[in-house]
Structure formats: structure tokens, C-alpha cells
Amino acid sequence: MKISTKFLAATAFVAASSASAVELEVMHWWTSGGEAAAVGELATAFDATGNSWVDAAIAGGEAARAVMVSRLSGGDPMGAFQFNHGRQAEELIEAGLLRDITDIAEAEGWKDVVNPSSLLDACTVDGRIYCAPVNIHSWQWIWLSHKAYKDAGVAVPTNWDEFVAAAPKLEEADILPMAIGQEGWQQGGLFSVLFASLVPNDIFLSVYDKKDADVAAGPEVARVFKAAADARAMAANSTVQSWNDATNLVITGKAGGQIMGDWAQGEFAMAEQVAGEDYSCLPGLGVTELLGTGGDAFYFPVLSDDEQIAAQGELAALMLKPETQVAFNLKKGSLPVRGDIDLGTANDCMTKGLELLNKGAVLPDTNQLITPDTNNQINTLFVEFFADASMSVEQAQAEFAKIISSAE
DSSP states (O other), rough: OOOOOOHHHHHHHHHHTSSOOOOOEEEEEEEHHHHHHHHHHHHHHHTTOOOOOEEEEEESHHHHHHHHHHHHHTOOOOOOEEESSTTTTHHHHTTTTTTTHHHHHHTHHHHHHBBBHHHHHEEETTEHHHHHHHBBBOOEEEEHHHHHHHHHHHOOOOOOOHHHHHHHHHHTTTTTEEESOOOHHHHHHHHHHHHHHHHHHHHHHHHHOOHHHHHHHHHHHHHHHHHHHHHHHHHTOOOOHHHHHHHHHHTTTTTEEEEEOOOHHHHHHHHTOTTTTTTTEEGGGTTSEEEEEOOEEEEEEESOHHHHHHHHHHHHHHTHHHHHHHHHHHHHTOOBBBBTTOOOOOOHHHHHHHHHHTTTTTOGGGGGGOOOOHHHHHHHHHHHHHHHHHHHHHHHHHHHHHHTTTOO
């Protein structure tokens, strides 16, 4: 049997790294039941090498990122940390605080297996690779409770318009039409899903990629703001805070649906609900079946301890191993970043996502197109929009166009 030099290099790298077992602090924001089960797969795989995963979970992405940046800029780096795919780490890389892991990526052949290639591109600055992508998460889903619609005596919707039309029947049955948590990222994310699903792809890219404020203020985008107003009305009595509490309202039949990323699948799995029987999932809101290629990646701060540096390298290589990708993503509800592995046990919703990915029916995630500052401005706008029913769609669209006009 012929063994490639690439395989030998990767094997030698891991063997050398395994010589000394050390503790490595890993920071992330995966704290819900499904998320904890998924991150447990990464920890178990790393511990099996003889090293020790020291879990440092912080609830909430925004809060976690603030702590991570503070630790790094203050000279107190962790061993590894989670960020989303995109531009969130640009300033940290420019400051020389993050480790270049190009040697690991080359030894492991990541360029040959990561699909789509844009995920590795998002880790690359000036031709050097700084992160290990671990999954593909897409926001563009609506999750529907079969129990809620059965109790309301109405058919489970198959698209956004049917979802809106069914809302009065659910309200008559004292069922919340739409659940959403009271956090800015959830409200901003909902808007982005409406945008990606209800306007043509070229309009989406004109606004988020080309930063065309005239298009953002135009008639095609007006439809998105009308849909946002419908969502605001349907979710008016949704008082939960966290996204997974909103998901639980759908799981228990207390809410008809929720717009949320495919990480919600982990919560349905923990509740032992069956896709296609207990709940339905509509990619692209049943309107435009395109998925964003967002998700998560791990970065590795510059350290001085040789043993910890070796452990970092071993963890980075491990995260994209086929067996790790399967175990982690089945629990997380996300899609693998490797295009060469089989998820034969994927459920109905994950299968839909895989089919769209394989067809190339994908959009770049907004985090890959806009800066964290622009994203925060959009989130702030929709916190205000959802809190104040007197804000008109025209006012909100004008403010959105203003944000896009100064976006980088």
C-alpha cells in the first residue's frame, strides 16, 4: 500500500505533539444542552490523546467574545478559542496575537477537503491560515411545531406566507405564533434570514457585499421590512431571553415556529423529537432554498510554553479529523466542513442541508461580508424595531440604508 508523504508528515506531527500531555484552556460560548453535548465530543477526542481539555464556557457569543478579546489584549491568552467564520479576528491577527497554523493545515491537507473553500479562505490572511473551521452553520431555517398546528386545527405551513397566514388561528388557541429571544443578535439574525430568503440573491449581495445603500433603500428590500413587521407582530408576546428557551417553546407546542440557525437541531435531538414527525424545518423559509455558510472556527493564541504550543497543534489537527467531524456535527446539528465524509445517520433536516450544500446552493454568511461594528449597528436597529411597534417599516429601512452607506 502506498502511503503519501502528506500522511506521514501529519502522523509525525501528531506523534511529536503527543509526547507531552498538558492542560489546554479552551474558551467558547456553547452552553445549551445540545451545544454542551457537541463540545463534549471535542473534549473527549482531545482527552483521548492524553492531553486535557480545560473547559471555559461563557454563555452568550457577545459576552464571550468580549472576555476573549480582553484576555488576549491583556496578555493572558487561553489555549484556544471559538469565533464565528468571518472577520471577527482581523484586528487580533493584525496585532500578532494569534498563531499561524499554516503548517498544520498543509500537513493535514485541509485545502483538499474543506468544502466550501470559502471557509478556509475566511481563516486566511495574507496567504497564511490562522484558524481551524469546525462546522457549517446556516441561519436560514424556520422550525415548526407539529403539535402547535395540530392543536390550532391548521396545517403545518410550508413557506413564510403560510406561516404568517396561520398566525391568527394559533393566537385563537392561545399559542404564540412565533418565538424569539430578547437579544439583539437573535433579532438581527432573524432580519438577515428574511433578507436572504425573500429577495433575489443579487439584491442580497448588492447590499451586504457591495454595500449599495441605494439598493438597501429600494423597493425589493421594502418587502423584507414588511416581513419584519409581520414577525414583530407574531412575536409580540415572546418574553423569553435565550434562543434555546425560544426553541423549547416550539418543542413543547407552546409556539408555532422560530427562525433560528440549524444549531436548534441539537435542542430537538436532546428532547428526543423526530424531524418530519414532531417538527418540520424549512430552509430558506420555504421560499428560497439557499443556506449561508457561517459557522464556527477555533483560533490559537501565540503562547511561549513549548508543551502548550504542541498541544495546540494537536487540537487543531484533531478538529478536522473525519471521526471528530462526524461525532461533533451530529450532536451540534451543523454540517461538516469536510466534503469527503458520510453522515449516513443524518436526520431529515440535516439531510436537507447537506443536499443544498452539495448542490452549491449557498450564500456567504453576513459575518464574512460585514465588520462586527456594522453587524452590531444592525442588531441595535432591530432591538429598537422589535421593542417599539410605532417604528414604521419606512423608518427602519431608512436607518438600515444609512448603516449600509457607511459599512466597510
